[in-house]
Amino acid sequence: MARPRIYGVMAEYENPGELLSAAEQAYAEGYRQLDAYSPMPIHGLAEAIGFRGTRLPLLVLIGGILGFVLAYLMLWSIETIIYPVNVGGRPHNSWPAFIPIMFETTVLVAAITAVLGMLGMNGLPMPYHPVFNNPRFVTASRHRFFLCIESRDPKFDADATAKFLQQTHARTVSEVEW
Amino acid sequence: MDSDQRQESVGVDDIAPVIAPGHDYSTVTDQISTIVLTRRTPRQWLIGFSIAFVVSMALLYSIAYLLLKGTGIWGINNPVGWGFAIINFVWWIGIGHAGTLISAILLLLRQQWRTSINRFAEAMTLFAVACAGLFPILHMGRPWLAYWLVPYPNTMDTWPQPRSPLVWDVFAVTTYGTVSALFWFVGLIPDLATLRDRATSLLAKKIYGILAMGWRGSARHWYRYETAYLLLAGLATPLVVSVHTVVSFDFAISIVPGWHATIFPPYFVAGAIYAGFAMVLTLSIPLRAFYNLGDFITMRHIDNMAKIMLATGLIVGYGYIVEAFMAWYSGHPAEIYMIANRLQGPYRYVFWALILCNVILIQTLWSARVRRNVILLWFISIVVGIGMWLERFVIVVTSLHRDYLPSSWGMYYPTFWDWSTYIGTIGLFCALLFLFLRFLPMISIFEMRTIVPQDGAPKH
Known part of the structure; x- marks a missing residue:
């Protein structure tokens, strides 16, 4: 056409x-x-x-869950497989101590998803229109x-x-x- | 409070608007963008920036000397291993928190008055976090190995211990810095487009154009933009609480007397907001006078900020009382001695100065007359800033210098290099702030347009 x-x-x-x-x-x-x-x-x-x-909220939710799960996998593997350290006889998979880092990465990945998702869906940066x-x-x-x-x-x-x-x-x- | 004064303070809310009457979309746009786009740099700006720049050079000099000699140039020793570096870190990061509170929490609470102060409060957050981040890195002794804090597969086959609050801190502060920067930049995009369209010099047009990324204000874009902005605010709100909570865990999870207390997280968060609002007032009062922004930063804003300062200050005062009560209630000799040592020991002057600044002087803010006297309020805000710094000094130094083992007691005296590094970061903070004022709109222009009263405009 x-x-x-x-x-x-x-x-x-x-x-x-x-x-x-x-x-x-x-x-x-x-x-x-x-x-x-x-x-x-x-x-x-x-x-x-x-x-x-817009589906942006869904995308941000997925980003947040991804950040949460990936942080847990990272911390769990460091503590139990890669570099287990015995601290006062506590279990290696001491998940309550992982919560602060898991929370921070949840927020980090969700926030980056929100910004990049918004820009991407809006087609920005767009040099010419x-x-x-x-x-x-x-x-x-x-x-x-x-x-x-x-x-x-x-x-x-x-x-x-x-x-x-x-x-x-x-x-x-x-x-x-x- | 007598009823007369209460009447007056209600009056401020009723009368003072969030934007002076007589403004429309174009006057708001022009007045804010002209500050940036004017070709003539004001002489006062040049003088202020030069001073700040020189002071920030003192920081560079101090860092260079530190790298050459090591942390021995500071006053830290055994038992006081956490000197100015940690005091300043907590102080700066706390100051940053007010910016996030204003931009995120007040947005979610639909507080319209946040609009004209959120942009520079967010800038203040970024620069304060930049200053804060320097200190733990410099304190490590070998700052060039700072990347060891990050977990990554390495040939040494060692990993950071993620059960330690110090590692939590790495994640909390880097996340906070990143999210604050994103939030600030997203807020800037439509204003960068305004500057692109209004700039007369080709270079400015190009630079603002690249930064605005082709923003054209399409209705669909605005929709996604507002969604993203709200989501970011929702994410930043728990984040700001978590960051200072994690900072307080650095203390609370240890067993040092005076640090091992459950009151620490809420008490630290309140203290952070308190110091942060003091800094916003310290900056906004001269700014509105110098740039003639009384129409946008009205007495309503000043009054509200003073009230938040008073409320958080009272929470901090409550924290001091609970600290002393818990020490007594624990029945632990080391805890009880820690409080006695704060009140009467070698650092008692610092402690009583802190009580004077943070608890006694701010009681004047109950009076509407004080809250509306900008010069007096400006001095009070500086006093609070100093008071919060003294608080961190008391927490760090008086707990460490005399703990369980009297044979290892000692004293901490800051050296010249401690002071030059600290004052240097104030210079860096001011220099960055001056650059921000000159090159970016200090008030969110598009958000100001939404609160301009307009006939026939749909209500927000």
């Missing part, structure tokens, strides 16, 4: 409420390939564009709110989509180059 002429059409809004209602309208209109951009998190916005939650081609987009990290309907959406039509966005109280509407 030939690549569409442009990345998408982008509308700019002045406050989170306008962006949220525009996003809801666009989703109701049948657009599915769209994204909203804001200088801070807005509750309900991701859901409004059809985002159905077409939305930055819109010269007004620099304000998306300051005080402006953007909604972009992407050309890969089956319902996308450069003129009709732009016209639709005009009606959503957009401050400006512009095409985004690749």
Whole structure:
């Protein structure tokens, strides 16, 4: 399939409420390939564009369990197989004494998973993205709110989509180059 | 407290907002990012940084001399093998804890006022942990072999003993340092994107751009971002408690009189938060004056921090009482002598100075008038910082210098190199802090945007 002429059409809004209602309208209109951009998190916005939650918490749980189990295996093997030391006749597999280290590694692996998982799922680092081609987009990290309907959406039509966005109280509407 | 003053303190909560009125998204962004993006470095910054840099050079010099001569240049001896190195380690790591408390625990408790102080409190945590981490390594005598602390297969065929609290400490402190750095960096990503978009110089654009990793504020990204941030806060909260608990285990698991006490973990954690909030106040009061940030760090923040300082200070005072009670209740001659020796022995001046700083002077914080007098509060916060350092001195030195065997009693006197290393780390801490203030936004810009009152904006 030939690549569409442009990345998408982008509308700019002045406050989170306008962006949220525009996003809801666009989703109701049948657009599915769209994204909203804001200088801070807005509750309900991701859901409004059809985002159905993230599996990050599950990933972090797995990371934590992995850290816990691996630490126990490490400590158990050091104390019983690799380097057993008799300390006052106590059992070699003295698991209560392993708890502090197991706890720390649980937190460590879970935290690293949370950060790398978040970045990975978000596709960051991303050296290039077409939305930055819109010269007004620099304000998306300051005080402006953007909604972009992407050309890969089956319902996308450069003129009709732009016209639709005009009606959503957009401050400006512009095409985004690749 | 009389009812008048209580009325006043309620008044502070009701009236002082977490952000001054009249701000919107752009003014918040501009005021905080301009501090970083301005091309003219303020003269006061240069002077402050130069002093801190020179003092941190004293640290380098002291370390170089230590590597040349060995730990004999310090005052440590037998019986006092843990001198300044361990005192400073516990002091610094405790200071770091307030940063994590503000950024993680107050986030989970939905305390909106944390927003304008969490960023530099987290930076403070990182730099304090960096200073803390130096001391146990330098104290080992052969710091170039510090990697022996880590369990790894080696040709010597030996392994660290994971039943020892000293090995727990290695894991606790490295985890704490790593998680604090991750938490801080994740919090910075959206602000780095703001700096990338606002920077005018090409070099700044490039550097902030690389660090921001292409952040574009997509709704899906924000969703995962907030999930990750909350999870990190949830992980950091038990972590911060565990770290100082493990630090207190270094003492409590031994049988030295005055150390072998079950009160140690909670008492150490409270002391850490106490010292940490004192340090946050010590830093934030001059910062808000110098950078004109009274709109963002309002009297509400100052007042709340002073209250937390008072509450944790009272817990620490309770800890002192329980220590003395348990020594008496144990009926053990060495424990009872340890307390008597603290109160009346050769280090009694240190002990009474500690009581003055940590227990008596902070009672003034019951008064709303004191809490709202920033200059007075600044002095009290410094007094608390000193008091907590004296507490660690008392715990480390008075317990070790006279334990079970009177024939091995001795005295500990810090040397010039003890002091130069300690003061050097204060210089390093300040120098890192100055660099942070100049190159990164000291207040979380995107979180400030979420608390800007805006008509038609969905409530958070």
